[in-house]
Amino acid sequence: MTELRGVGIGLGVAQGPVVRMTEAMPAPQNTASTLGADAERTRAREAVAAVAQELTARGATAGGSAQEVLEAQAMIAEDPTLQDEIDERLNAGGTAEWAVHDAFAGFRATLEAVGGYLGERAADLDDIAQRVLARLRGVDAPGVPDPGHPFVLVARDLAPADTALLDLEKVLALVTFDGGPTSHTAILAREKGIVAIVGAAAAADLATGQTVIVDAAAGIVTADPSDKEKNRAAERAAARLSADAAPLTPGALADGTRIALLANLGKPADAADAVARGAEGVGLFRTEFLFLSSAQAPTIAQQRESYRELLAAFPGKKVVVRMLDAGADKPLAFLNDSHEENPALGLRGLRALRASEDILREQLTALAEADAETDADLWVMAPMVATVEETVYFTTLAREYGLKTAGVMVEVPSSALLADRVLAHADFASIGTNDLTQYTMAADRLLGSVAGFQDPWHPAVLRLVREVGAAGARLGKPVGICGEAAADPLLAVVLIGLGATSLSMAPSALADVRRILATRTLDEARSLAEAALAADDAASARTAVTTLAATLPQH
The missing domain is CATH 3.20.20.60 (Phosphoenolpyruvate-binding domains)
Known part of the structure; x- marks a missing residue:
């Protein structure tokens, strides 16, 4: 039994098998286009537009803070400055894949240098670029896997588009090795009521199939727990469900002080x-x-x-x-x-x-x-x-x-x-x-x-x-x-x-x-x-x- 520490979101506890987040696709090579600049430009713009539309649709489905985040991502994807950067690379003879990858990377560096609100948006560019590349390659974008059974999702961090539409019937809990208590992942997990621990650096060593207990109240991920630990966690989860079903009461301390x-x-x-x-x-x-x-x-x-x-x-x-x-x-x-x-x-x-x-x-x-x-x-x-x-x-x-x-x-x-x-x-x-x-x-x-x-x-x-x-x-x-x-x-x-x-x-x-x-x-x-x-x-x-x-x- 091994304990990994991070920052818990809420008081929930859950247990199940680990499933690791799909890794990002490799960067494309800078090879000359065989289609010509006009054809590559059409491919790039159609892919970007499709991704922007998908992000907007996901936001409308998710609602809440997630909708605001995803609509912002869609706007970034179709930013005219970014489109100009893509066109510049296409005019130089590059493929749509390379032009998108290199333009997004350059735009990311620019936003990081600006800092502030725009600096934060830089992190979103990686997810957008991956989705556009996947569209160009005709493959599924890297994202949350679906193993066909309930699982504990372990990832470096989650893109807002993934967090917004997590299937709560399948995702028992969320563990990230990056991020903090005010990250997008943490805020959206809290809004959706997902049992989560963020910033657990040692979780990078967890393997798919490994059983873990995610105790958000303690901020601890227990890997390979004993039967006794699993039973105790199950009892706590059941007690919490029972408490959630109790009649709602005004906020108050144990001595009756109203809050x-x-x-x-x-x-x-x-x-x-x-x-x-x-x-x-x-x-x-x-x-x-x-x-x-x-x-x-x-x-x-x-x-x-x-x-x-x-x-x-x-x-x-x-x-x-x-x-x-x-x-x-x-x-x-x-x-x-x-x-x-x-x-x-x-x-x-x-x-x-x-x-x-x-x-x-x-x-x-x-x-x-x-x-x-x-x-x-x-x-x-x-x-x-x-x-x-x-x-x-x-x-x-x-x-x-x-x-x-x-x-x-x-x-x-x-x-x-x-x-x-x-x-x-x-x-x-x-x-x-x-x-x-x-x-x-x-x-x-x-x-x-x-x-x-x-x-x-x-x-x-x-x-x-x-x-x-x-x-x-x-x-x-x-x-x-x-x-x-x-x-x-x-x-x-x-x-x-x-x-x-x-x-x-x-x-x-x-x-x-x-x-x-x-x-x-x-x-x-x-x-x-x-x-x-x-x-x-x-x-x-x-x-x-x-x-x-x-x-x-x-x-």
């Missing part, structure tokens, strides 16, 4: 699933879906209808809507499409909205009109707030439109360190742990080369969360968490111990978080938080909390 469990949503159509899973409202509604697929800003009427649909799904419940969070890292021609050397530190979030205040005012108008037509408790918040002055600007403007509850996202260390002054003007704060970690650790959260720094368990990040929690308690203002950290059940307890009063996450994570909160009192949550703060790094914090939790009584 609202809310949903992160990307579009109104996602509301029904969140309600079915027991979401007590919405802690983060991302409005970007209305803007990112448009050549121009949506009208007030178009926005109002989407907001009304969302609010109508949560009568009497809190719905927190984030204003458009876009800018140079996600260029919008009607907002800000100018080049910036470091877009993560550029004109984004509220900064971009202030530069185009008409868009912000139109959003507020549409939200106020939708609020007047529905019975939800609407809260609005501004993204990327860094100063007290920005807080005053947004909350004053929101109240000008009759929106009674206006708050800010705490994603920048400055707003966390000045949380008492920020909350003197804002009605609430919502901590976006993904960006807060990025800016605290000076590690772009979309750049794979520094993914190891992007861990919300880091004590430096947790200290900032404590600052906001303490300010909220002193001023009687709610402090929510709406980043990926809230979906990590053990970390969720720590966040409550640091002063968070609500947690918002992907709907599929609600059951696990609800379950673990019910096993801990507020005093215990505070003790676990102190253990995490006393550590020197993220891994030590996670280990310290896991060790202490094992010694505490189960309620």
Whole structure:
């Protein structure tokens, strides 16, 4: 029996035989075309168009975050700049296969050099290129195998197109040797409720057919387990299924302290699933879906209808809507499409909205009109707030439109360190742990080369969360968490111990978080938080909390 360690996603446990991900196809040779440039160009463009269409179709089938990711991939595949690069190689006498391979490789290097949002998209190019090559060669694209029986999928990492459409009747669990807790694989696995462990480097040595137990709660893959271990894992899995079938209850700690469990949503159509899973409202509604697929800003009427649909799904419940969070890292021609050397530190979030205040005012108008037509408790918040002055600007403007509850996202260390002054003007704060970690650790959260720094368990990040929690308690203002950290059940307890009063996450994570909160009192949550703060790094914090939790009584 061998134990391999990684980062678990959720609290699930599963067991079964390993099936390794199909390896990538070899690169084509640079040989002269026998068909001519025009024929090769037709082949290349038809293959690219077919792949883009397939990615879009997969996204429509998958829905949720996966749809956004796959639609972005489809846009990359048909990028005019990339097409020009392919044509250049075809005009030089190359084959479509070589032109696609070399152009994608060159484009990948360019995006990696840019970094930020575009740097992250570079990793997607490998999967797109492989799919186009497979189409040109008339073979199946490398992807998730189908051995005809349930299995544990082991891979270096998964492309979004593969993760989005995993057959959950066949894939018992997912193990990757690359990636981290905020990677696309981890986010999509959490959204789909897949038992997963990411970043388990030693899993590269697992062989197809080998039996493993994947324990996400412990972050351990057990290879060649004993019968006793397999029976214990089966009992835990059965108990978890039974708990999932239990009646839904509001989020609360073991001592009765209420902790609202809310949903992160990307579009109104996602509301029904969140309600079915027991979401007590919405802690983060991302409005970007209305803007990112448009050549121009949506009208007030178009926005109002989407907001009304969302609010109508949560009568009497809190719905927190984030204003458009876009800018140079996600260029919008009607907002800000100018080049910036470091877009993560550029004109984004509220900064971009202030530069185009008409868009912000139109959003507020549409939200106020939708609020007047529905019975939800609407809260609005501004993204990327860094100063007290920005807080005053947004909350004053929101109240000008009759929106009674206006708050800010705490994603920048400055707003966390000045949380008492920020909350003197804002009605609430919502901590976006993904960006807060990025800016605290000076590690772009979309750049794979520094993914190891992007861990919300880091004590430096947790200290900032404590600052906001303490300010909220002193001023009687709610402090929510709406980043990926809230979906990590053990970390969720720590966040409550640091002063968070609500947690918002992907709907599929609600059951696990609800379950673990019910096993801990507020005093215990505070003790676990102190253990995490006393550590020197993220891994030590996670280990310290896991060790202490094992010694505490189960309620």
